[in-house]
Amino acid sequence: MVKEIERAGLPVVHMCTVTPISMTVGANRIVPTIAIPHPLGNPALDAAEEKKLRRGLVEKALKALTTEVEDQTIFED
Amino acid sequence: MSYKVVHYINQFFANIGGEEMAHVAPELRDGAVGPGTALNAQWKGEAEIVKTIVCGDSYFAEHEKEAKEQVIAWVKAEKPDFFIAGPAFNAGRYGYACANVAIAVQELGIPVLTGMYVENPGADYKDKVMIVSTRDSAAGMRQAAPTMAKLAMKIMKGEKIGASVEEGYMNMGVRVNMFEEERGAKRAVDMLINKLNDKPFVTEYPMPSFDRVAPNKAVKDLSKATIALCTSGGIVPKGNPDHIESSSASHYGEYSIAGVQALDEAGWETAHGGYDPIYANANPNRVLPVDVLRDMEKEGLIGKLHDKFYTTVGNGTAVASAKKFAAEYAQKLVADGVDAVIMTST
Numbered sequence: 001m002v003k004e005i006e007r008a009g010l011p012v013v014h015m016c017t018v019t020p021i022s023m024t025v026g027a028n029r030i031v032p033t034i035a036i037p038h039p040l041g042n043p044a045l046d047a048a049e050e051k052k053l054r055r056g057l058v059e060k061a062l063k064a065l066t067t068e069v070e071d072q073t074i075f076e077d
Numbered sequence: 078m079s080y081k082v083v084h085y086i087n088q089f090f091a092n093i094g095g096e097e098m099a100h101v102a103p104e105l106r107d108g109a110v111g112p113g114t115a116l117n118a119q120w121k122g123e124a125e126i127v128k129t130i131v132c133g134d135s136y137f138a139e140h141e142k143e144a145k146e147q148v149i150a151w152v153k154a155e156k157p158d159f160f161i162a163g164p165a166f167n168a169g170r171y172g173y174a175c176a177n178v179a180i181a182v183q184e185l186g187i188p189v190l191t192g193m194y195v196e197n198p199g200a201d202y203k204d205k206v207m208i209v210s211t212r213d214s215a216a217g218m219r220q221a222a223p224t225m226a227k228l229a230m231k232i233m234k235g236e237k238i239g240a241s242v243e244e245g246y247m248n249m250g251v252r253v254n255m256f257e258e259e260r261g262a263k264r265a266v267d268m269l270i271n272k273l274n275d276k277p278f279v280t281e282y283p284m285p286s287f288d289r290v291a292p293n294k295a296v297k298d299l300s301k302a303t304i305a306l307c308t309s310g311g312i313v314p315k316g317n318p319d320h321i322e323s324s325s326a327s328h329y330g331e332y333s334i335a336g337v338q339a340l341d342e343a344g345w346e347t348a349h350g351g352y353d354p355i356y357a358n359a360n361p362n363r364v365l366p367v368d369v370l371r372d373m374e375k376e377g378l379i380g381k382l383h384d385k386f387y388t389t390v391g392n393g394t395a396v397a398s399a400k401k402f403a404a405e406y407a408q409k410l411v412a413d414g415v416d417a418v419i420m421t422s423t
Contacts, residue, residue, distance in 0.1 A: 008407035041363030
């Protein structure tokens, strides 16, 4: 799906836990997430902490969208 | 004396449980478990599964290094003649795990074999490890077990392995010299005549497909950009009004989040049948982060969060379907003036 969005001309960032799969499906901007059943959260944290964690991940995704890339790139930090 | 085989399977085939048990760490059992008994039956005592390693699919995906180290340690201790993983059919994380443990064991010098459906993400490793091509669901076990058992036995006995189409494994990109009865010019003309007559023909040299799309230009100014959310994690309004299937989805959903400040348990849920839904149902923002994007919109960090999102269930869904869904909704996103997309996957 990311590839079709990219093909339509929109920059897209893929947020997922199993990044090697994201590489095989052809995502160009990839942000690793927490876990398969809760990519953007961690139920072990309290609500405020968890939202902070999510915010951090989304900020990373937005940073990826504002970064020029030439090839598939995993944004680790 | 029969050949010693170690078998790798996931929590589902070991009868531990489905997605709610996908987090279980590797476990070593004596003898054959689940699909291993079907393999043993095929070998009729010439080979036997002595140990079965069971590992949860999510555990493997999230702790790949530790899981692989544990598998390797057990395999080393057992010194088997052969290692089999799966078959994984169209279970994505399972196929990924099977291919990766098989590659790791192969590096020890032990011959290996796995099996899965051609669209399984694990099949991407087909040039590194021998993968038998199976059907897309466990209903294909009846065909998969004899194919895998037969091929495994040939390898154990050191017999000559035929071409991928003859033995049922995926093309590994290895070419072997052979003599054809007809000369090349005649074969080419025959192929052309069949093609012109709309009759089936098989190419002798398939062109590699490099379906890669080059990255688009980055967003210049986030504070003026409209960002859209999409997901393969199956987030839908409570009750799943469009009945998106929990696996092998046949369609996607388009839903409005205009005025929605955060997704809540009362209004939203996941339709996905391929991961434990309790965390996503309790707080759907864990999959589709509407809450923090709304905050960022208010703070002026982004221009706007697009008021519609697109969703489907990426669980055994055919690649062709996913391609079709996204090709269609991407046009809608473009028409609505969206500047960039965040896609989340589980």
